[in-house]
Structures are given as C-alpha cells and as structure tokens.
Amino acid sequence: MITYLPLRISKPLGFLLTITTYLLQGCSQKQSAETAKPPVSDFMYQYSIIDALLAGVFDGNLTLGQLKTKGDFGIGTFNRVDGELIVDQGNVYKIRYDGSIQEVPDTDSTSIAFVKFFKADSTFIIKNITLDELEKKLLAVLPANEMYAIRMKGHFEKLTSRAPGAARKPYPSLKDHLAKQQHLFNLSNTDGVVAGFLLPGYIAKVNVPGFHFHYLANDHKSGGHIFDFTATELTVEIDKIQGYTVELNTHADFDKVGLEKDRQEELKKIE
Structure with missing residues (x-):
C-alpha cells in the first residue's frame, strides 16, 4: 500500500510519482543557459574511489570537518x-x-565518503515492504542512467546490518578484512533513518553501482551497513543528483596501490 504526500519540486527537472503507475518522470522547462546550470549543491561529492578501498587503501587525509562542507x-x-x-x-x-x-x-x-546537500525532489510513504521489494519498485521507475540520493525514515520490523572492526597494518584487501572483522547485527522493531544512494553501472571502479544504504536508529543505539530489512512503514525521499565530483585520496598509500584489477566480484560479495 502506498500513500503519497504532496510532491516537492525543487528543481526544473523533478519527479512526478503517480498512484496508479508508480511512474516517476522528469519535468522539463525551457530555460536560459544560465538558469539551466545546476547548482554545485546539487552534486554529489566523493572522496577517494571504491576500488582503492577494496585494494586496501584504508587511510585518508580528509577530515570530517572538511567533509561537512561538501554535504549534509x-x-x-x-x-x-x-x-x-x-x-x-x-x-x-x-x-x-x-x-x-x-x-x-x-x-x-575518512578514507572514503560520498555526500551531498540533500533536498528531496519527491516524497512518498510506503507500507509493509522488504528492502528487495522496494529496490525493485524503484528500479522500475527511476531512469537507469541517473543518480539518486535516497533518505528513508520509519519503523523496521527486522533489519540486518554490519559494521567492521578497525584494520591493522599491513592492510589486507577489504574482502579479506571483512572476512575476519565483519560484525552482524539482527535488529528487531527499530525506528530510524536510512541514508544512501542509487548509482548507475557505469560508475563501477569509482563508486558502488546500484543501491548502497547505511542505517542509524533514532535512539543512537544501533545501525550499520544494511543487508536487508522489513519495514512496516517508510517515508521515502528521493533527491536526483545532477552530477558528481571526485577528489582522489590524498594519502600516500593511494599512489602505491595497483588499481588495474577488476574487483567487481569482490564488491558484490561484501555489499
């Protein structure tokens, strides 16, 4: 069951969610070249790249104070x-x-982070749904070549997440580190917020293609990287991303690592 809230169109290219078709399509308007240019705040900022993390570049020089100037x-x-x-x-x-x-x-x-200034283009409420079901519904209506920031808030009957323990030098690959230091949490009847992104396949090696979500409980007593959930009610906010900027990891380890290897299978196993 889906209940739609009043739609907020904050950009010339916005979303329209219809009750009968789940159709979410862009609204375009004629604009001058000056007004058509998206603001910097509508871009995702990324520090480092996912393949560097997969290869064991676990340190970075970007402070969280600096990160917060790039997105909220x-x-x-x-x-x-x-x-x-x-x-x-x-x-x-x-x-x-x-x-x-x-x-x-x-x-x-941080050794890697993805942030933007979030402002929802569309908001809707959905009830009694699993993560897999929600992802399938979104993939059916969101153009595959676009990028989206997704924020969800609500009650989760069940939620499975993880968090890793800190690595020690010499650093292994991320897959090998998580094989020993991944800690799973099986949460029940928890209320909180989900933050994450839906990114297209062509950004592989730079970021995580598909969905990538983290969870924070309202009471700040649980959370983690999400593997699965069953939600009784969710408010879903979607913010279309107009583009992204990548700042390469500035730590010395980044220049020493080999990035030629295809690590997509490793990424699938840990995500």
Whole structure:
C-alpha cells in the first residue's frame, strides 16, 4: 500500500510519482543557459574511489570537518575502516563493530565518503515492504542512467546490518578484512533513518553501482551497513543528483596501490 504526500519540486527537472503507475518522470522547462546550470549543491561529492578501498587503501587525509562542507547527507567509512559512517542532517556518526554509536569530532578523518546537500525532489510513504521489494519498485521507475540520493525514515520490523572492526597494518584487501572483522547485527522493531544512494553501472571502479544504504536508529543505539530489512512503514525521499565530483585520496598509500584489477566480484560479495 502506498500513500503519497504532496510532491516537492525543487528543481526544473523533478519527479512526478503517480498512484496508479508508480511512474516517476522528469519535468522539463525551457530555460536560459544560465538558469539551466545546476547548482554545485546539487552534486554529489566523493572522496577517494571504491576500488582503492577494496585494494586496501584504508587511510585518508580528509577530515570530517572538511567533509561537512561538501554535504549534509551521505555515507562512507573512517580511517582503518573503523566502523560505518553515516551523515544525516549535517551530523556525522560512527557505527562501531560492537554496535555502539558515537557522533564523531571534526578532527577525525575518512578514507572514503560520498555526500551531498540533500533536498528531496519527491516524497512518498510506503507500507509493509522488504528492502528487495522496494529496490525493485524503484528500479522500475527511476531512469537507469541517473543518480539518486535516497533518505528513508520509519519503523523496521527486522533489519540486518554490519559494521567492521578497525584494520591493522599491513592492510589486507577489504574482502579479506571483512572476512575476519565483519560484525552482524539482527535488529528487531527499530525506528530510524536510512541514508544512501542509487548509482548507475557505469560508475563501477569509482563508486558502488546500484543501491548502497547505511542505517542509524533514532535512539543512537544501533545501525550499520544494511543487508536487508522489513519495514512496516517508510517515508521515502528521493533527491536526483545532477552530477558528481571526485577528489582522489590524498594519502600516500593511494599512489602505491595497483588499481588495474577488476574487483567487481569482490564488491558484490561484501555489499
């Protein structure tokens, strides 16, 4: 069952969600070249690339204070892959390997993160749905070549997530690290927020194609990288991304790693 809230069209290319068809399509208007140019705030900012993390580049020089100037919403991890990172409403939280949550000081650093200034183009409510069902519905209506930031808030009957423990040097690949340091959480009857992205396949090697979500409970007592959920009611907000900028990892390890290997199968196993 889907109940639609009043649609917010904040950009010339917005979304229209119809009750009968789930059709979500862009609305275009004639504009001058000046007004047609999307604002920088409508771009996703990315620090480092996913293949570097997969290959074991677990440190970076970007502080969280600097990250917050690039966006108020997003996901990532910390140096040494010390937990899962979620940015919501301008605050940065760490979900640790033991399931605890802490708000992180601006002086801490990240090895990879993806953020933007979130402003929903469309909002709807959906009830009694699994993550897999929701993803299929969104894929059926969202153009495959576009990029989207997705924020969801509601009640989850069940939710499975993970958070990694910190790595020690010499760093292994991410797959090998998670094989030993991935901690799973099976949550029940939890209320919270989901932050993440839906990105197209052509960004492989740079970011994670498809859906990528992190969770933060309202009571700040649980969260993590999401594997699955069953939600009784969700408010879903979708923000279409007009483009993205990538800042290469500035840590010395980035220049030493080989990035020629195709790591997509590794990525599928850990995502």
